[in-house]
Amino acid sequence: MTDLHPFIAGLPKAELHVHHVGSASPRIVAELAARHPDSRVPTDPEALVDYFTFTDFAHFIEVYLSVVDLIRTPEDVRLLTFEVARDMARQNIRYAELTITPFSSTRRGIDEKAFMAAIEDARLAAETELGVILRWCFDIPGEAGLEAAEETARLAVDLRPEGLVSFGLGGPEIGVPRPQFKPYFDRAIAAGLHSVPHAGETTGPETVWDALTALRAERIGHGTSSTRDPRLLAHLAEHRIALEVCPTSNIATRAVARLDEHPLKEMVDAGVLVTINSDDPPMFGTDLNNEYAVAARLLGLDERGLAELAANAVEASFLDPAGKARIAAEIESYTTEWLRR
Numbered sequence: 001m002t003d004l005h006p007f008i009a010g011l012p013k014a015e016l017h018v019h020h021v022g023s024a025s026p027r028i029v030a031e032l033a034a035r036h037p038d039s040r041v042p043t044d045p046e047a048l049v050d051y052f053t054f055t056d057f058a059h060f061i062e063v064y065l066s067v068v069d070l071i072r073t074p075e076d077v078r079l080l081t082f083e084v085a086r087d088m089a090r091q092n093i094r095y096a097e098l099t100i101t102p103f104s105s106t107r108r109g110i111d112e113k114a115f116m117a118a119i120e121d122a123r124l125a126a127e128t129e130l131g132v133i134l135r136w137c138f139d140i141p142g143e144a145g146l147e148a149a150e151e152t153a154r155l156a157v158d159l160r161p162e163g164l165v166s167f168g169l170g171g172p173e174i175g176v177p178r179p180q181f182k183p184y185f186d187r188a189i190a191a192g193l194h195s196v197p198h199a200g201e202t203t204g205p206e207t208v209w210d211a212l213t214a215l216r217a218e219r220i221g222h223g224t225s226s227t228r229d230p231r232l233l234a235h236l237a238e239h240r241i242a243l244e245v246c247p248t249s250n251i252a253t254r255a256v257a258r259l260d261e262h263p264l265k266e267m268v269d270a271g272v273l274v275t276i277n278s279d280d281p282p283m284f285g286t287d288l289n290n291e292y293a294v295a296a297r298l299l300g301l302d303e304r305g306l307a308e309l310a311a312n313a314v315e316a317s318f319l320d321p322a323g324k325a326r327i328a329a330e331i332e333s334y335t336t337e338w339l340r341r
């Protein structure tokens, strides 16, 4: 069998489901932890590997929030954002919609305008210096309730940074019903933002329906349990509502027991527009290239099939048409060139 890793590594890619703080590599986390010595996060990159081993989803959230606590100043925000883009450039990620939870930072006292300036400064630098186009999804941390929803909607609508394209909802799903967030999504959508909540990661397909009907989701974060409802799969396929699938994340959080039980193939077979993503890559010991390799194995893909997956992400993205066409053409010419060798 061909080793697809070299092809994947050079393949121009877009990523639609990846979290800002969750993308902090052990090196960046160690640096931030050293800057804030009162935190209980290890400062040694090797100890961080153990620290990032989760027993269940609740434990993952706990560790994640301890890393969130390291982002305390606009300089921390800027450093994190730009370094994340550097890791993306190394993987030939040309475009990423980074999910940011501004509420986590503003409630810690980071000035909201300074926060926006820091991410925008990093975004522009990433584009010119690294060739990585970044866009933002501001998400509500579901576990923080309606107060967080109100604050996130306000920050998204009133302070709307130039790179902001969408509005999301993350955190635990169990005990956090999606419909209660409808008014906040309504406001964001009225302001021209796209709706991309997480749903059906740790709960059943009814949560995905809630995301579609109450929150008017245009893409679904994870949507793993969608395959338990054929009518839902047909609906997603018919309306080209993409699923942001993150295979390794699903295993790490125990949302799916084993990779060979992952429903990715069922989604594709049902005609759903599937995109491959890394979610919180260093925390899950993965990166986008590895997720493409995992997807190739689960779906039995060759280079052409992988290029189609990459093109799916471009199609489902919120980049402007000219930008989409450019990356799609890059994927096509790279693949044609590769196969001609």
Ligand SMILES: [Zn+2]
Pocket: 017, 019, 170, 198, 221, 279
């Ligand atoms: Zn996520």
